[in-house]
Amino acid sequence: MLSITPADALIDVPRRIAVDGLAPGEEIEVVSCTLRGPGVPWRAAARFVADASGTVDLQRDAPVSGSYDGVSAMGLVWSQVPDTPGAREPFGAEPGAALRTDITVLRADGAVLQGGFVQRLAGKGVTRREVREDGLVGTLYLPAGPGPHPAVMILNGSGGGINEPRAALYASHGYAAFALAYFKAPGLSDYISATKLEYFETALAWLHRTVQPARGFVALSGQSRGGELVLLLGTLFPESVSAVIGYVPGAVVHCAQNACDPALGREGPAWIFRGQPLPHVWEHNRTATWAPWDEGPEPRRHAAALLTALQDPDAVERARIRVERIRGPVMLLSATDDGSWPSSLYSRMVTERLAQFGHPHAVTHLDFEGAGHSILFPYVPTTQLGYAHLVSGRRSTTGGTPAHNAHADEASWQGVLRFLSDSWRHHP
Known part of the structure; x- marks a missing residue:
């Protein structure tokens, strides 16, 4: 049997x-x-x-x-x-x-x-609603029951699009989950280049106004470039952000990289705020070179090029995300064999800066030994380590091994649920 x-x-x-x-x-x-x-x-x-x-x-x-x-x-x-x-x-x-x-x-x-x-992905009673208002492109998943519910806004990385699977699962655990696209989705640019950060200011205002989260709790959850972005948004709009979850995040502002508009180039700005591009780590950098990525052995590791940029301390300091301005708990999930960028190092940079400034809220860092860039959630395949980038088409490896990545998927999600529960419980 x-x-x-x-x-x-x-x-x-x-x-x-x-x-x-x-x-x-x-x-x-x-x-x-x-x-x-x-x-x-x-x-x-x-x-x-x-x-x-x-x-x-x-x-x-x-x-x-x-x-x-x-x-x-x-x-x-x-x-x-x-x-x-x-x-x-x-x-x-x-x-x-x-x-x-x-x-x-x-x-x-x-x-x-x-x-x-x-x-x-969606539990009993979870509802799905497409959002196409105020210039926003996304999908809202609501838990069963009348609410109000604490909320999470979910942002994808350099592949763009709308991360509906994660939003559906967040909603299944009791969170009003808004998966927001900011490029590579209907009505939006195909590229990350020159993304206006006021778009996310509008999204946060819409979420607070429309969903009316319980006790005003809105967490941000982002992966890769989305991990960089949620840390950045927590510093720019701290009054609207209650907690931040960065999956394999960056600690500095990056240029457009592989998701760039070819007309603007990979060293063009990714983020524009109040009409000005944010300084990024490749800008006026004395040590940065794409050679380890452009000319490196297969499978190529994008992280190898980014490590060269981190050797210029002045450029790093100019581009560093001022995470000390975040007004809530911070969670970082990283991998020691990240092939896309050095998320383990980046997460340590964030935790060290928060400690330096005496961050008054909880800081959690889970660093997964032997895992790669693609940390999702439990019980999905982890075998596809090499891939062609969804925007540039360039081939590389995310790093890790299937077994280590599977462990990271499972343990990270358990940690995120605990973090959200604790953050919500202690939210005023």
Whole structure:
């Protein structure tokens, strides 16, 4: 008998996959398959040996061979690889859609057991609303119940677009979640270049006015360039921001880089505020060079070029984000093998500056050993380390290993939920 529990739950809930009634010492193969993105099958497989009672339990047993090593209840999810080479989208084609994973057990005598489970991004009663007002482009997910609810605004990185999966999951945990696009979405620029920060001022005002969050609590959650951005917004609009969550964030203002408008170039400004470009780390930098990125060995690591820019202390100081102006708790999630930029170093720079200025609120830094740039949330595939950038098309690696990235996905999300709960509980 194949049992999978729970069969239908949120995506961040681990499942118990077990097979009973086998012969002691019997070897079986367990195969997973999930349709992701535009209907691309992603698969993983592993072989297990039944214990003396004829049971295989993936929460307890390590495979003897297969797609992953060691004990991992959800190893057959995070170790999946796509049938179509280069596919990267781990979610469904429809925004916030649930994912079904089919599990097949193959026995040596040819017998087949089949089952499956559903991973939901949006829990029961969560609602979705497209936002196209005040010049904003985004999607609002609201939890079940009348509210008011504490709120989170979610910002993507240099790939642009609207991060609906994370917003749906935040809403499933009780937060009014506003996934806001700022480029590469309908009606917006295709590039990060010269993004006006007043756009986010408008978004924060809209969120406070329209959602009316409980006790005025609005956290910012951003990833990569979005991580840089949420720290920056916390300094520019501190009265509107209650807490900041930076996934693999930057500690300095960067130029447009890979998401640039080709007409303006990668050293052109990313951020414009009150009509003026913000000073960025590549500007008047005496040590910065793109050579480690442009000419480096495959797989190329964008972080190698950014490290050259950090060798000019004057340029770093001019571009440093003044995080001491943030008026709330700060959480940083970083990775020691980040191939996109040095998020571990950047996060330490932020925590050191907050300590230097005696930041009166909680500061949490989770630094994941051996993980790479792509820290998401639990139980999605972590195998696609190389990729072509969504804007520039240039190929690079995010770094890390599938197993380390899977651990970072799980532990980071648990940490974020604790951080938000604590921040909300202590918010005046």
